[in-house]
Amino acid sequence: MTEHESDNGDGRISLAAVDNDAMTLMALQAIAPKLLPGGRFIWTTDSPNTAVRRALNPTTRTDMLLMDMSLGRDSGAAVCRRIRSRTPHMPMLAVTSFPLHIYAKAAADAGAQGIASKSDMPALARAMRIVADGGTVPYDDPISFETAEQAHRRLATDLSQDLPLLTDKEVETLEMMSRGYTFERLAKEWGVGSSTIRTHAHRAERKLGAVTLAQAIAIWMSEERA
Template sequence: MNEHEHHDGGTTLAAVDNDAMTLMALQAITPKLLPGSRFLWTTDSPNTAVRNTLNPMTRPNVLLMDMSLGRDSGITVCRRIRSRTPHTPILAVTSFPLHLYARSAAEVGAQGIVSKSDMPALAKALRLVADGGTVTYDDGTGPDPMSASDTEITFETAETAHRRLATDLSQDLPLLTDKEIEVLEMMSRGYTFERLAKEWHISSSTIRTHAHRAEKKLGAATLAQAIAIWMSEERA
């Protein structure tokens, strides 16, 4: 896994791709296409991508999602993320013909799709998605927000797609709040209530409240069990 973190300002980016060279290229090129942007992290692990994007501490402003991830499908990973959060617009990227993934990417909540090799289209798509917009794919010609035809595929905003996909979670675990996720994440790393309270400048009782609410939602008897259930779900 290749991960890099930055903590200064600007539009934050992240990317998931199973090709190390592609990740390096995206890190070098993308900030030039979207001035002022910088990478929070990159990874070749779908599970890490899901966990980082759902965690408010590591959530990027825009996630670049490769559609072909070896044994895993970018389509599946995109659905896992979008069904659980309205945050972080997802821009699907691929080196294959766009028509192979465009409709599926839209269905699972991506905000657009673009070829990795089309720099002008990638730059345009990044700007649109970073500004909260969406990209329209038209008849295999690439993203063109001004086009309109019978063959176009319209991508929803992250919020709209989440509302649609969240209804498919009836058999999944209850959705946790950002703070509940954050507490479970930090507790899984060995943090105590007191340490979190000190770092977050809030009372330990507030931390305990978030933890206990997460326990109740997950149907867990203990905090350790809640963490185990949550981590198991995020790896599913």
């Protein structure tokens, strides 16, 4: 979907979603008006890095973001934390196909404003309306969700400990290298020169403060599994 500035003052609520399931994204877009009157999706993505960049850009930031908590090898909680630690804007609702208790604490700690099941449409609709109104979704003690502003104040103090954001290509390079790919093999698969792959790898090393590629991969993997 294209990137547009969020609507203001026309009764519409701009939405965004991060999910690695294309069918889920299509379904959310189709039923958005029923889940949230006035709601419409401005963009969707399966890329955590793209989600962070769009969430931090005022021209592509939406009124609310739905974040899948299981993004393949990526952690939805880690993406939430990266966004919320940098901005108090754009409330986030964590969504999952798994039982809510599995991800509830991680979602709250990461700065989401609630969590809802993808398979329970009435509950998802209620949660979206609560979050869209600036509230937080009630959950069983001792887990409680904060507003976007409250979560930002808490997480902003940890910003210095957060890893720099890697580009999608830098992430893909580390991913393939962790699987045993060489520069030459990856270059052939991507149809580029090996020097291009080395550039992606070296930039990732510098951003992560690593001395070697192996160290960069280890740092990246530990962050994504956090």
